[in-house]
Amino acid sequence: MNMKFYMTPGSCSTGIHILLEEVGEIFEAHLVNLLAGDQNKEDYRQINPKGTIPTLIRKDGFALTDFISIAWWLGKTYPKQRLLPASLEDELQVLETMNYAVNTIHGQGFTRIFTTDKYSSDENEQENVKARGNYIVRQGFEYIDKQLHSKDYVTDHFSIADAALFYVEFWADRIDIDLPANCQHHYQRMLNRLSVSQVLSEEGYGAMFAN
Numbered sequence: 001m002n003m004k005f006y007m008t009p010g011s012c013s014t015g016i017h018i019l020l021e022e023v024g025e026i027f028e029a030h031l032v033n034l035l036a037g038d039q040n041k042e043d044y045r046q047i048n049p050k051g052t053i054p055t056l057i058r059k060d061g062f063a064l065t066d067f068i069s070i071a072w073w074l075g076k077t078y079p080k081q082r083l084l085p086a087s088l089e090d091e092l093q094v095l096e097t098m099n100y101a102v103n104t105i106h107g108q109g110f111t112r113i114f115t116t117d118k119y120s121s122d123e124n125e126q127e128n129v130k131a132r133g134n135y136i137v138r139q140g141f142e143y144i145d146k147q148l149h150s151k152d153y154v155t156d157h158f159s160i161a162d163a164a165l166f167y168v169e170f171w172a173d174r175i176d177i178d179l180p181a182n183c184q185h186h187y188q189r190m191l192n193r194l195s196v197s198q199v200l201s202e203e204g205y206g207a208m209f210a211n
């Protein structure tokens, strides 16, 4: 049985899609239409009771339902691709940056911008929620920017943390949030990676590479 990957183009699952492309394993892609509420339908909830993407069903049928666990599992399972660093110190750096991108910049920042109505049904209050999200995102990138100082990747080579950082940088680009210099450099470097351009083309963002 092939792995099954449940994803939505241009969402946080894009980070996992990049890692799947990097490992070169065959998988079946299943689209989950978040706007249509597919994540809350009974058949999907049976696969992932949390109603979130990404979900990766392994060849043994076990469903991994969280960005960090999926990324960590891919890193451990495909060691030749060096998606995890060799030293404990670098492993800690990878975990710290990946957690910060997924749980703070995405989980506390972008969710306030993209899903404002989940925080308040009051339209006046919603502007404050969005502004707070914007502040968290900008502060988050400022923090990461200092860590990236004079580095091309989060550690000395591409790792799972770069895929997590990429998807929040991609969102910033989509909604015109300026990235600080080192994050912008990281983002460009990622856009130049073959796996990233392939995934973005597959997900319908090929026009970004036309010219």
Ligand SMILES: N[C@@H](CCC(=O)N[C@@H](CS)C(=O)NCC(=O)O)C(=O)O
Residues within 6 Å of the ligand: 011, 012, 013, 034, 039, 051, 052, 053, 054, 065, 066, 067, 068, 102
């Ligand atoms: N902590 C989860 C968060 C995943 C997440 O929030 N995914 C969003 C899309 S980027 C989602 O599934 N949203 C659907 C919803 O909240 O209804 C993870 O790391 O996988």
